[in-house]
Amino acid sequence: MTTCGEFLVKQLEAWGVDTVFGIPGVHTVELYRGLPSTQIRHITPRHEQGAGFMADGYARVLGKPGVCFIITGPGMTNILTAMGQAYADSIPMLVISSVNERARLAHGNGYLHELPDQRGMSAGVTAFSHTLLSVEELPAVLARAFAVFDSERPRPVHIELPLDIITACAEHLTVRPRVVIERPTASAAVLEHAATLLSSAARPVLLIGGGCVGAHDQVQALAQRLDAPTALTINAKGLLAANHPLLLGSNHSFDPVRRLVKDADVVLAIGTELGETDHDIVFDQNFCINGQLIRIDIDAEQLMRNHTPTLAIRSDAAAAIEGMLGALEHRQLNTERAGASRTAEVRRELDAEQQSWSNYRQLFDTVLEVLPSARFVGDSTQTVYTGNHLVNTKGSRRWFNSTTGFGTLGYGLPAAMGARLADPTSPVICLIGDGGLQFTLPELASAVEARIGIVVLLWNNYGYGEIKHYMERRDIQPIGVDIYTPDFITIARGFGCVAERAVDFQHLARLLSDAPSDRPMVIEILQATPFHP
Template sequence: MTTCGEFLVKQLEAWGVDTVFGIPGVHTVELYRGLPQSGMRHITPRHEQGAGFMADGYARVSGKPGVCFIITGPGMTNILTAMAQAYADSIPMLVISSVNERARLGSGNGYLHELPDQRGMTAGVTAFSHTVLSVEQLPDVLARAFAVFDSERPRPVHIELPLDIITANADQMRVQPRARLSRPAPCADSIRDAAHKLANAKLPLLLIGGGCLEASDEVIALATALDAPTALTINAKGLLPADHPLLLGSNQSLVPVRELAAAADVILAIGTELGETDYDVVFNGGFALNGELIRIDIDPQQLVRNHAPTLAIHSDARLAMVALLAALPAGKSGANSPGVQRAAGVRAQLAEDFSGWGHYRELFATLLGAYPQARFVGDSTQTVYSGNHLVDLDEPRRWFNSSTGYGTLGYALPAAIGAKLAEPQTPVICLMGDGGLQFSLPELASAVEAKVGIVLLLWNNYGYGEIKGYMQRRDITPIGVDIYTPDFIAIARGFGCVAERATDMQHLAQLLEGAPSDRPLLIEVVQAPPFAP
């Protein structure tokens, strides 16, 4: 007999799933029955939150949904934070969980792992959640999940299978082909109106978000056609190359970029929420758009959030850009064009503002000197906050972190593992602080077990330094921030990692050169001379 759990594995593999993240439990072992006979790889984290973060990092790099097998009850409550981060950053994630037998659902009798309503609990962090009540429902529900991933704003989907459904007879089921759904295309009249406004703009501005990740060529062409200085959100880094003359970086919260934005007469915002963690990390409400705002987004509700548009276009980002490029005059950007000069002026002001950040510049220069093609996966920590402003890269999907959107701690290590598994040939540098690492420290064992060769750069300021400074600036006596800091070198070595403390930049470069390929290298950097601000 083929069980529903075995059929699920076959169906997922047929639709391109090659990796599953999960921790087997008594309520999910029947999902695992078919895995050994499949070509799918299983990765075991040390906590379900780690499974979610691994799936997140895998999805951001591969562009495919990260898939998790999770037990009912504590497994679901553990993974919710990871689902919330993925939801906030529009990451495709498929969480498949067990749930108690159909006859026991919602009984309140205290069965193992029982929750009153798992679906209700996940409602705020999923595109949808569904309980499969018959084997025959499964293909349709999976098709709905992949429709979310393929044709609308991608977000987590939760599918729960009662224990008696997982083991039910599925001999009658046949693997279905994956439907290929088109994405929404723009209205021709709206594109014509947008092209007219943009062609006649004197001071255009282009704001590009993570919704444009699959349209790098179009972003470059559009910036050139408009001669528009271009700001990228953190998740959009790399969509304009680091040396592009129209690039403003990801500095929308800083005064020079804000002044340029306020003066722009036509602003084109594509695939961006225009949200706080990209446009107002100083939390003062100072990002103003006074000109005509044209917004393009695959999510119709997002078109009217945060900043009201003059013209809103519901469309896939790439399809809209292709249409706009066809409607616009030939490119007008050049070496001394007005847009290039405006962007250069802003960059010069930013360089002056960053003059005291030389230690961070040297740090990232050292990292990129050792690994020019490195991918950076970050937590909420000081190296990430500085890099968000300072680092520009030549390709997308090489810089992402949890300082955006939901803003959780403990993200970077498991997400870096997922990123490395998705694209093993690309070096991965994980940026974490000593506080954040203690959220997910056991995932070092997962990385060693999976033979994942990542570099973990641990920025150690012996506590929650960023929060301590924030408290002091608000005249609050620091409490709860000077936490006990363990011996990370000893712990990492105990997990089977290579671990050293860098004494200076030259030593850091030497350590990077000797990084192993089959296990993590933890490099501890103490925030003191020569690394201190």
């Protein structure tokens, strides 16, 4: 007999799932029965939060959903933080959990792993959550989940299977081909309207967000056609080359970029929330758009959040840009715009403001000199905060971290593992601090077990240094931030990693060159070294 659990993994494999992250438990073992008969790879984290972060990193690199198998109760509560980060950053994630038998649901009798309402608990971090009450529902519910991933704003989906459904007969079900729904596109009329506004603009500015990561060529062509200074959000890094004459970087919170945006007569924002973690990290609410605002987004509600547009266009980013390029093809642009010179002036001002970050710049230059195709996956730590502004990558999906959206600690290590599993051909640098690493430190064992070769660049300032400085600036006596710092080198070696402490940039370069491909290398950088300004 083919059980529902066995049918599930066959259907997932048929729809392109090649990796599942999960920790087997008594409530999920029947989901594992069918795995050996598929080509799906299973990765075992040391905590369900790690499973979610791994799935997140995997999904960001490939653009396809990361899949998790999670037990009912504590498994679900543990993964919710990771789902929150994925929800905030529009990352596709499929969380499949168990739940108690249908006859035991919502009784409160104290059954193993019982929760009153798992679906209600996950509602705020999912596109939808569904309890499977019959085997026959499974194909349609999976199809709904992949419809979200393919054609809407991608976000986590949670499907829970009661224990008696997992083991129920599914002999009568047939594996279906995947039906991909076309993403929404804008009308020719609204694109012509946008083209009219943009062609007459004297000082246009282009704001590109993570919703454009699949539109690399289109973004490049649009920036060039509009001759518009272009700012990229953190999740959009790499859509313009580092030396592109129109690139402003990811510096929306710096005054030179803010003045440029404020002075723009037309601002075109595509695939960006226009939220504070990209545009106002100083939290002063001084990112202003005074000119006409054209917004393009796949999410209709998001079009009306944060900054109300003059013209709102609900569409897939790539399709909208292609349509707009067509509408602009025979139009004469306003000759006053001088995009490259306006961009160059702002970049000179930014360089002057960022002079104090020369050590961080040298740090990233050293890494990229040794590993020019590196992908950076970051936590909330000082190297990430500065790198968000200093680093411009070659291609998209090569710089992402948890400082956007939800802003969780502990993300960097497991997400870097997921990124490496998604693309084993590119070196992965995990940027993390000593505080954040202690959130998910046991995942080093998972990486060794799965033979995942990443570089963990550990920035050690002996505590929650950024929060300590924030407290001091606000005249609050620092409490709870000078935490005990363990011997990370000994711990990492105990897990089976290679681990060394870098003493200077030259030493760092040598360590990077020697990083193994089958296990993590932890490189610790102490505060009292030449690395720290």
